[in-house]
Amino acid sequence: MNRPSWKKLTERFIILWTGAVIVFLYVPMVAVVLASFSKQRYFKFPVPAFTDKWYQKAFSSLSVRELLWTSLSIAALVTIISVVLAFLGALAFARYDWKGRKLYQRLILLPIFFPQAVLGLAMLLWFSAIGVTTSWHTAVFAHLVWITPIVILIMSIQVYSFDPALEEAAYDLGATRWQVLTQITLPILSPGIISGAIFAFLLSWGNFPLSLFTTGADQTIPEWLYAKMVSGYTPMVPTLGSLTLSAAAMFLLVAYIIWLAISARRRRLDSL
Amino acid sequence: MAGTTQNSKLQWLRNPGVLAALPASIFLLIGFAGPLLMVGAYSFMPSRSFSLNQIPTFENYISIIHDSYYLSFFWSLAMAVIVVILLFIICYPIAYGMAKLFNKWANLVTALIAVPILISENIRLFGWVLILLKNGILDGSLQSLFGVSASGLLFTVPAIILGLVYVYLPFTLFPLVIGISMVPDTLKEAASDLGATRWQIFREVELPLSMPGLMIGGILTFVLVLGSLAEAKILGGQAIVMIADDIESAFTFAQNWPKGSALSVLLIALSGFIVFLLFRRVDLDRVIGRR
Amino acid sequence: MSDVNESFLELSGITKRFGDFVAVDDINLKIAEGEFFTLVGPSGSGKTTMIRMLVGMDQPSDGEMRLKGQVMNNLPANKRPTCMVFQSLALFPHKSVGENIEFSIKIAGQDKAARRTRVNQLMEQLRLPLSYYEKSVMQCSGGERQRVALARALAFDPDILFFDEPLSALDFRLRKALEKELKDIHRETGKTFVYITHSLEEAMVMSDRIAIMRQGRIVQVGTPHEIYNYPKNKFVAQFMGEVNTLAVKKSGKNKVKVVGGDDEFTVLDDLADFTTGFLIIRPEILKIGKAAAKMKNRIKGVAYNDYALGSRVQYQIIIDQFEEHWLVERLQDEPYEGRRGDMVEIGWQPADSILVSE
Structure with a gap:
């Protein structure tokens, strides 16, 4: 028999299907970048003429700079705070055995399962009830409520595979608790911490539903995009969209290079 | 005594789980439980009040029953069911491939699928607007290539479904991958060796063993779609109103916090109940830690 | 064994309770300097709890542990002149063979040249090729990892070396070879070794004296010869094989x-x-x-x-x-x-x- 077996056919189908879905995931982003170079005020395809004037406008615009700065400040603060909270939270989640852990594991993950828009509105009520005026500071708080559990989840995966005997061994060999933390625990868990930080930064950078209700008078890029999409479209929408998109891509690229450098060191050790 | 100070010192190495859990727990108590209680409290305030010092009432819940909100709940539930079914069909082959087939390519595929989660949802949905728009990418291509028009695609229910499937695909896929990789190949071989057919192996071995992953994927997606807002607004226009949309307009447009709170409470109760069912059946240590 | 320093390590009334459960129950033992002493027992006999208390990872609920006459109950693990080879070996995966071995002396502040000399000496003693200094421990074979773990513990220069079933994960032949190698190293270094295992057979090969534990208590202490020929009760006799x-x-x-x-x-x-x-x-x-x-x-x-x-x-x-x-x-x-x-x-x-x- 010469025809390919059933197994081979399914394998081929799975590969093709996966490829198609990945293309499906990226098509809209390509569309946004394409539109950002279109000369027309309103998008039309095939694009009759290309231009970079929207980018020039964006770079010279003060309000765009302000949007970027607000988004960046929120994301940076969220990353730092959530990584610290989640590092400890993940140790409690996956490393230590303690009474109440199973309940903690479930409760701590609840915000992930929660509709973000409703969470944002609930925060709005909360801030007004305790008399806090909403601004980008309150948005940091709101982002943290949703992002910290996600980072805990990501870091936990790494923490689960961490052998507690490593800490005990270092302690037994004379290390202080601080030396155990800085020389054993943190370096071994660093891949999990780095991926947690990447997720924290980018999820905050791109978040819309929480920002919408908690930034008050300040505005982030996703909020601005939504406002302009729903009413008052300007050609700056695809331009700013592409800009945030490339910022995220750059961030990932840098993270990837750092990761390559770390694993190159590991490989150098391995090859000896 | 020296012994007692020694004991408390050693707790750092012995059982500091409680201490480690404290910061995040306290934070979420203030940042998550607090707001939820606030929503609960507001839902019993008279219509259009902006403070909590009124006499509690059930009027918001009663008016929700009398108004046509059941329609929004219906649409949200219907969307959630449809999207979860579609995503299972779309994701199962990919998840199978990632767990069993791709080997060293699996990391690349994971990265390619995870990256879009990190790009703002609004931008990606806007991309679909550009594609589906009259004279947009799809319509424009069809017109110039075949002279056929496909102009009425945007602002329809299928467009919303497309958006939801698009946005929540990774949330179904990744738990599914974990679920499927929890089934050792040897078990399937053993079942086949014992005379089971391909379908019997799937039903008797693969399905039950990968169930935790399937349940997490399905329920996570279900709950997220239930509370989704942007997809219906950006791609659906006025085609249908989902419940999160109602909640948002009650809070913002109608300036009726108690009504919005009551709707939120209902949505939270519905999602919470489903998540509770999930957590009762799934051991997180096993799924996340592969223990 | 000579009686001169019979109580190098002396345990009196060591007890460990977890709630109502008594894991270790009134243990009295004297271990001599330079002895290879093995605690043997089935899982749940309290031997792991015992060794964790000796190393300082756990505190006894009652009783006294003396090392060279000094009470060491209150010394934390990092201050005790003892060191353990873990069951999982606990080699630091992000460090090379050399970095693992020199960990304790680096912590203690020794300079680089002194460390290198000591590591080389230990690697030679344990028959590890000197070129392995830079090799990742993740790339080492099972037997090499055992040697690295042992070298790391020896570098600490402890008064007593504890072993928590380090050989249990190895295949039969490698285990047999390493049992003898360990006993040779014991002879070369002259250090006091305290070993725990669930295999009386393994204990027989290596030990000067053996203590058999059951349900938190010591059932019999003796030389391998005594244990084999004069088991104290049915449990000991059946435990032998x-x-x-x-x-x-x-x-x-x-x-x-x-x-x-x-x-x-x-x-x-x-x-x-x-x-x-x-x-x-x-x-x-x-x-x-x-x-x-x-x-x-x-x-x-x-x-x-x-x-x-x-x-x-x-x-x-x-x-x-x-x-x-x-x-x-x-x-x-x-x-x-x-x-x-x-x-x-x-x-x-x-x-x-x-x-x-x-």
């Missing part, structure tokens, strides 16, 4: 009778303080077939099955009146013509009977 046991009662000056049966056997011991208990006979001292005829104690049974053990052949014999299966071993060159299903005679000399009271 496959043995035949029979409930018996005293029936004469040096005779015992099977409980609930008629068979009577002669034993060598003077049965002054024995009334009822167990007769224990090892498979390897039983004779089968013609060789059994010359033995003083004899019984008959049906040969049910046989197993080749290399230099020996083991037989399973069904003895009807005891409702028991006995195991008998024969050297391969001893003559025996019986086949499966045959009625055979087995026998032993009175001197080879072991009597225990419980």
Whole structure:
């Protein structure tokens, strides 16, 4: 028999299907970048003429700079705070055995399962009830409520595979608790911490539903995009969209290079 | 005594789980439980009040029953069911491939699928607007290539479904991958060796063993779609109103916090109940830690 | 062992309670300097809790631990002059072989040149190629990892080295080789080794003295020879490996009778303080077939099955009146013509009977 077996056919189908879905995931982003170079005020395809004037406008615009700065400040603060909270939270989640852990594991993950828009509105009520005026500071708080559990989840995966005997061994060999933390625990868990930080930064950078209700008078890029999409479209929408998109891509690229450098060191050790 | 100070010192190495859990727990108590209680409290305030010092009432819940909100709940539930079914069909082959087939390519595929989660949802949905728009990418291509028009695609229910499937695909896929990789190949071989057919192996071995992953994927997606807002607004226009949309307009447009709170409470109760069912059946240590 | 420094490590009344559960119950032990001492017990016998208290990872609920006469209960693990080789070895995965070995002396502040000299010396002693200094521990084989873990512990220069079943994950042949290697290293370094394992066989090969633990208590302490030949009770005898046991009662000056049966056997011991208990006979001292005829104690049974053990052949014999299966071993060159299903005679000399009271 010469025809390919059933197994081979399914394998081929799975590969093709996966490829198609990945293309499906990226098509809209390509569309946004394409539109950002279109000369027309309103998008039309095939694009009759290309231009970079929207980018020039964006770079010279003060309000765009302000949007970027607000988004960046929120994301940076969220990353730092959530990584610290989640590092400890993940140790409690996956490393230590303690009474109440199973309940903690479930409760701590609840915000992930929660509709973000409703969470944002609930925060709005909360801030007004305790008399806090909403601004980008309150948005940091709101982002943290949703992002910290996600980072805990990501870091936990790494923490689960961490052998507690490593800490005990270092302690037994004379290390202080601080030396155990800085020389054993943190370096071994660093891949999990780095991926947690990447997720924290980018999820905050791109978040819309929480920002919408908690930034008050300040505005982030996703909020601005939504406002302009729903009413008052300007050609700056695809331009700013592409800009945030490339910022995220750059961030990932840098993270990837750092990761390559770390694993190159590991490989150098391995090859000896 | 020296012994007692020694004991408390050693707790750092012995059982500091409680201490480690404290910061995040306290934070979420203030940042998550607090707001939820606030929503609960507001839902019993008279219509259009902006403070909590009124006499509690059930009027918001009663008016929700009398108004046509059941329609929004219906649409949200219907969307959630449809999207979860579609995503299972779309994701199962990919998840199978990632767990069993791709080997060293699996990391690349994971990265390619995870990256879009990190790009703002609004931008990606806007991309679909550009594609589906009259004279947009799809319509424009069809017109110039075949002279056929496909102009009425945007602002329809299928467009919303497309958006939801698009946005929540990774949330179904990744738990599914974990679920499927929890089934050792040897078990399937053993079942086949014992005379089971391909379908019997799937039903008797693969399905039950990968169930935790399937349940997490399905329920996570279900709950997220239930509370989704942007997809219906950006791609659906006025085609249908989902419940999160109602909640948002009650809070913002109608300036009726108690009504919005009551709707939120209902949505939270519905999602919470489903998540509770999930957590009762799934051991997180096993799924996340592969223990 | 010399009695000069008998109490290098002295434990008195060591007890560990977890709630109502007593994991370790009133342990009293003296370990001499330079001794290879092994704690043996099945899982749940309290040996792991015991070693964790000795290293300083756990605190005893009661009792005192003295090292060279100094109470060390309150010394935390990082201040104790003791060091442990972990069951998982706990090699730091992000550090090279050399970095792992020098960890403790780097912590202690030794300069780079001194560290390198010490690491090289240890690597030589443990037969690790010096080129491995830069190699990742993740790339090492099972045996190499054992050596790195041991070198790391030796670099700390502890007064006592503890071992928490480090060989248990290895395959049979490598384990056998490393058991001997470990005993050689013990001889070379002259350090005090305290080892825990669930395998009495492993303990026998390496130890100067063995303590057998059961349910948190020490059942018997002795040299391998004493444990093998004079087990204190049925538990110790059975823990040693496959043995035949029979409930018996005293029936004469040096005779015992099977409980609930008629068979009577002669034993060598003077049965002054024995009334009822167990007769224990090892498979390897039983004779089968013609060789059994010359033995003083004899019984008959049906040969049910046989197993080749290399230099020996083991037989399973069904003895009807005891409702028991006995195991008998024969050297391969001893003559025996019986086949499966045959009625055979087995026998032993009175001197080879072991009597225990419980």
